Amino acid sequence: MAEDVRILHSLFEAALAAALPDGKFTSKLPAPPGGRTIVVGAGKASARMAQAFEAAWPHPCEGLVVTRYGHAAPTQRIEIVEASHPVPDQAGVDAAERILELASGAGPDDLVVCLISGGASALLSLPAKGVTLADKQGVTQALLKSGAPIHEMNKVRKALSRIKGGRLALAAMPARVVTYVISDVPGDDPASIGSGPSIPEPQDANDAFSILDRYGVEVSPSLKDAILKNCQRTHEATASDVRVLATPMMALEAAALKAQEMGLNPLILGDAIEGEAREVAKAFAGIARSVSDHNVPAPKPCVLLSGGETTVTVRGNGRGGRNAEFLLALYLALSHLPNVAALACDTDGIDGVEDNAGAWFENGSPPSGASASEARSFLANNDAYGYFYKLDQLVVTGPTLTNVNDFRAILIR
Known part of the structure; x- marks a missing residue:
């Protein structure tokens, strides 16, 4: 796993730690x-x-x-x-x-x-x-x-x-x-x-x-x-x-602090993002391209962070989960950029109906043998799980015992 993907996993872990209830009751007891x-x-x-x-x-x-x-x-x-x-x-x-x-x-x-x-x-x-x-x-x-x-x-x-x-x-x-x-x-x-x-x-x-x-x-x-x-x-x-x-914002702020410690410029796009997962991905791809081409709205190296709860209208087999579906649509929109890595996960550890929290990709392109047309076919079938499983790019955490919903991080070098 490349360094950028390790960074993305570290940001996710920081978000999860901030979302756990451990030690948070003491100052709030009746x-x-x-x-x-x-x-x-x-x-x-x-x-x-x-x-x-x-x-x-x-x-x-x-x-x-x-x-x-x-x-x-x-x-x-x-x-x-x-x-x-x-x-x-x-x-x-x-x-x-x-x-x-x-x-x-x-x-x-x-x-x-x-x-x-x-x-x-x-x-x-x-x-x-x-x-x-x-x-x-x-x-x-x-x-x-x-x-x-x-x-x-x-x-x-x-x-x-x-x-x-x-x-x-x-x-x-x-x-x-x-x-x-x-x-x-x-x-x-x-x-x-x-x-x-x-x-x-x-x-x-x-x-x-x-x-x-x-x-x-x-x-x-x-x-x-x-x-x-x-x-x-x-x-x-x-x-x-x-x-x-x-809350989702607490988790994103913890990830942003971790990103700063790693020398990245974090930009929180919002903690309440809603909408069809693949449409949200298209919008976020536009922001990522702007960072890559113009250093706007944040300079490289930058990580775009967001939370909320997207949705998926299921027309295919429905194995993907909303975070994996977001990520597959994002990959298709950014496949020409070699300087992008991304991760999208559900903070409860279960994205959809399978065993994964989400998925990741790096360098704008999958390993050889996985074509863009194949990726589009998996997306049309709402089977982002199957696509990232084939590439061994699923994130599997098991139950995290917390839940502040979606966590998305897009790293642009």
Whole structure:
């Protein structure tokens, strides 16, 4: 692996380290309650968050968090269970039911600590009355393939849920609720992170219906009726106390600092980049060409950093994942430049449905035997995974136990 690719991996590692919850609870702890401390949570980082909370909390606590299969961490007092992501399964339903029961059993002297990170929307799956697990699975799969952005997906998920959209906080009343978040959403809106189970928020069924219509997702009349009834609430929980542990910008700033230490000029293009992955790649390729040709908007040697959450409208086999798809489209747009290397990864360690976090390329061209026409064929089939697997240019980290979404770095010499 060439030096530039090692540099890109080092920047990714710096971003991941900044996104972990370790040591971040100490300065953000609430006052201890007169009663119990009940810890609940969900997300791909929730097990590591539970582990870090236990290390920082000097008082008794109990509880349950649910994370993705393979993303558990050892804990002593807080139970960890695993469930399916991104399409929910029965294990997630069972965990959500237990978590709602724990919150419902809290008294006025108790403290309910919610640990929420990206992935909670699928993992904390408790269908509303009149909604089945099969209904939620079908809608989730359809929206995932449609290219719908995460904030729109989460609006639909809330409308279908008995626990999201502040319903967990409502169940915990009158206990005090403190929510810790690791953000994976553009803009870091707590109500969008994991669909905001502990964040009170009014809901309009028409918002969900318009999103479903926009992406051609058909639902039955009975499911529409269930959504209407679920969005009709007579009262809300009190405003939630939200404490942020990590965000995409924190990760990018750590990578930028690491780049400076390596003698590079970092330029953060944004932490909330959204859009079709291959279209975002075309725009970023234009910026990279400007740096290469004109030293604008930053002088060489430069590394362009960005985060957020792109999407992929799946028309082929869908093996690529949005970061690998971005990278393959970027390679095709920059294949004539010999002075560019790039890496794109999902910070949770899983890009799409395969075993990779993302992929990389260097020097503007793949090894001999891999033509541009072949690359275009793989891209058309949404199979960037297959392309970079063939070249041995996948990034495989395993579960990172955090999640601040996409990390992209483009190095121009």
